[in-house]
Amino acid sequence: MNVMLLMIFLITLVISIFYISGKARADSGVLTLYFSWSRNSENIAENVQANTGEAAIKIEPVVAYPLDYNKCLEKAKTELKGNARPEVINDPSVFDGYDKVILIVPNWWSCIPMPVVTLLENGNLTGKSFYLICTHGGGGISKVKSYVSSLLEKKGAKLIESMNVTGDGGWKLPGDIEAWLRKNSLF
Numbered sequence: 001m002n003v004m005l006l007m008i009f010l011i012t013l014v015i016s017i018f019y020i021s022g023k024a025r026a027d028s029g030v031l032t033l034y035f036s037w038s039r040n041s042e043n044i045a046e047n048v049q050a051n052t053g054e055a056a057i058k059i060e061p062v063v064a065y066p067l068d069y070n071k072c073l074e075k076a077k078t079e080l081k082g083n084a085r086p087e088v089i090n091d092p093s094v095f096d097g098y099d100k101v102i103l104i105v106p107n108w109w110s111c112i113p114m115p116v117v118t119l120l121e122n123g124n125l126t127g128k129s130f131y132l133i134c135t136h137g138g139g140g141i142s143k144v145k146s147y148v149s150s151l152l153e154k155k156g157a158k159l160i161e162s163m164n165v166t167g168d169g170g171w172k173l174p175g176d177i178e179a180w181l182r183k184n185s186l187f
């Protein structure tokens with residue numbers, strides 16, 4: 001009888017250890033999530049992924065933005081003014097299993113592209129830590145940072161650190177990215 005009880009105890013212990021360690025692993029990943037129209041942010045995402053070795057997922061609107069720059073500007077402005085939530089092809093479950101998210105976005109009209117907002121609002125972000133990289137054409141990160149920060153706060157997540165990159169970041173980009181990731185213990 002005692003042997004039987006001991007066996008049951010050991011089996012329960014082994015199952016618990018597997019469950020707990022599996023869960024810890026599943027919740028400890030670093031997800032790279034990015035939006036890019038003219039490839040600057042995409043290039044950064046590739047640099048980030050080369051360091052983290054984890055998933056890098058592109059946020060894609062169902063209806064693509066026009067290839068023509070001025071038309072893209074116009075569409076983005078209309079969406080921002082109307083506080084639109086353009087549909088995205090990405091499933092909101094994309095955040096599940098990650099506790100850290102590196103979000104890489106361009107500055108669009110001193111804000112972020114509205115499809116990014118759609119995905120962030122639809123996902124379960126509770127308790128997650130965000131690291132923001134914003135690429136811009138001279139307007140900087142300031143307003144983008146406060147917009148993202150307040151959106152995340154409403155979703156129970158937190159913006160921990162941010163970095164801004166002008167244009168394509170130039171030849172120093174890979175070193176800058178690696179140093180920033182290292183400073184934030186992201187790989």
Ligand SMILES: Cc1cc2nc3c(=O)[nH]c(=O)nc-3n(C[C@H](O)[C@H](O)[C@H](O)COP(=O)(O)O)c2cc1C
Pocket residue numbers: 035036037038039040041042072073074076077105106107108109110111135136137138139140166167168
């Ligand atoms: C629709 C649109 C709006 C933009 N608005 C701004 C802006 O308000 N301020 C700024 O500094 N750059 C602005 N830019 C420039 C982009 O932020 C910059 O080129 C960025 O690096 C592009 O990233 P991507 O190549 O990943 O799309 C805008 C670009 C586009 C296409």
